[in-house]
Every structure is written in C-alpha cells, then in structure tokens.
Amino acid sequence: MTTLTETSVAGNDDRRENNENNALNNIEFTAIDQKFMVALDVDGTLVNHDGHMSPGVREAAQAVVAAGHQVMIATGRSLNATLPIIEKIGIERGYAVCCNGGVTLRLHPELENGYEVIHKATFDPAPALRALRERLPSAKYALEDADGNFLSTERFQDASFGVEAVGVDFHTMLESTAVRVVVFSTENTPEEFTEAINHVGLAGVTYSVGWTAWLDIAAAGVTKASALENLRVRLGFEEHLTVAVGDGRNDIEMLTWAGRGVAMGQAPAEVVAAADEVTHSVHDDGAAHVLRSLL
Numbered sequence: 541m542t543t544l545t546e547t548s549v550a551g552n553d554d555r556r557e558n559n560e561n562n563a564l565n566n567i568e569f570t571a572i573d574q575k576f577m578v579a580l581d582v583d584g585t586l587v588n589h590d591g592h593m594s595p596g597v598r599e600a601a602q603a604v605v606a607a608g609h610q611v612m613i614a615t616g617r618s619l620n621a622t623l624p625i626i627e628k629i630g631i632e633r634g635y636a637v638c639c640n641g642g643v644t645l646r647l648h649p650e651l652e653n654g655y656e657v658i659h660k661a662t663f664d665p666a667p668a669l670r671a672l673r674e675r676l677p678s679a680k681y682a683l684e685d686a687d688g689n690f691l692s693t694e695r696f697q698d699a700s701f702g703v704e705a706v707g708v709d710f711h712t713m714l715e716s717t718a719v720r721v722v723v724f725s726t727e728n729t730p731e732e733f734t735e736a737i738n739h740v741g742l743a744g745v746t747y748s749v750g751w752t753a754w755l756d757i758a759a760a761g762v763t764k765a766s767a768l769e770n771l772r773v774r775l776g777f778e779e780h781l782t783v784a785v786g787d788g789r790n791d792i793e794m795l796t797w798a799g800r801g802v803a804m805g806q807a808p809a810e811v812v813a814a815a816d817e818v819t820h821s822v823h824d825d826g827a828a829h830v831l832r833s834l835l
Contacts, residue, residue: 575609577777581786582615588822600831601629614764616640616790620702641767642719642758662686663759665718671740679725686717721757728753748790765793785830802830
C-alpha cells in the first residue's frame, strides 16, 4: 500500500501484486497534457458526514475540471442529492453515476435541466425485502422507484434520497420496481446487522453495508464500477488513465476497477485493502491532495 504523495499517478495493471515493494518504481509521471477519467465518491470523500465540502476540496475539484480531465461523481446518493455536488465543483459537461451505479447521467448545458438519464438499472425488490423483513422486522425500509420517487416505511428520510420519501405500507413496496433499496436499523449494532444480512443470503441483487447498520441494494451486477466501466468504454479511456477516490464499502469495486484507486484516510480496512494508495482523511482534505496531484 502506497501513502499518497502530491505527484502519485496511475501505475501498471499488475500493480496490486507488487505494490508493497515496487509501487513507486512502476509509476511514471504523466505528461502535463495527459487527461484522466476521475471518479469521485461524495459522502466521506468530497464532503464530510455533515455534508460540508471544504474550500480546499472544492477549489481542487474545480481546478481539475477546468484542466480538462473527465471528472465524474460516483455516489450512492440518488439523482437529486447528487446534482448540487456536480454544480458545486463546476461540472457542466460529462457524466455522473448515482444510486451506486443504478443511474447514469449525461451532463450538458443545452439539455433540459442540464442533464439526461442515459441508463437506469431496475430490479424486483420483493424477494430481498421479504427475506430482510423476516430477519430484521424493526428495520426501516426505503425504495427508489423507476420514476425517481422514494417510498418508505416508518417515516424514513435521509439526505441521500434527494426528495421527500412518501410513506407507504410494506406491501406497496413489494409491488414496486426499484432502482435502489435502503435498509436502516436503529436497534442493531453494525455487527448484528451484518450477521443478519449474511444469514439471509441475499440473491439476485448487489448490496453493500455502510458505516452503520445501513444497507444499500441495487440490481444484480450493478455497482459504481460497472457503470464506470461502461463510461470508460464509451469515452475511450485506457484503463491505466482511470482514477477513483472513495471511503466506503460501496467503493471497493470502484477502487479495484480504477488504474489508480485511492482510499480516504478514515476508510475501513477492507476498503484500504482494495486501494493502491491511501490519502488523508476527509477531515484533512484527503480528496484535495489526490486532485492536486493531477494538475
């Protein structure tokens, strides 16, 4: 594992097998006009867990955008909660990945509202919801449907939804088509929550456990990495010219996918293990250090 420096750039495809001894030897400083595809997580990366983005992070992100790199947000947040971050760092043209890969946006100022949805991955949430409800009867459940509406039980609201959730009964949720399902428990420790999920053995979906007793569920095979790979192919970037920064378990696939995967300093051990480098924590503007290394 390499500790990030301001001049670190992407290494070779076999970097993970050799990074303990050879990471710095395998790195070549790229010509200043070389452009990267840069994927940035939001919560815990660009903003702290109170939702605040520091001036240093904002200015570094804006500078990388202005330099012509293909900067894109890759977040678990839903569309409406992602748009303010896109605006804050100055992305007017390009792409963004929301809902942990469930929704992909194209951004352009000539489009209505400045964006269009170019891909949406939906799934039947009923089997997962039934299994989880049996094991976690007191948990709160929310679901983003194919139209971008949020349905929830027990007045469950979260800033990552981007819209106010509509309270419904559990049966209504079972009959809906989902882009994203969120499960949250205030009565279980993260360890108990994870044990319950493992016991259920969710099938036919992709899921990740958050910092607390929080679960995000998407369609089978859908992750931030799967959506980013589609964009990489679409845009014609070589694999070694991809950079990703994140801090959560839902970033593991993305950090493994990237030519240069950077974990935030406060990331859990399994996230750090998936990365090539570790930067400072979100409280010390870790993302800004990564972004400035691209300038």
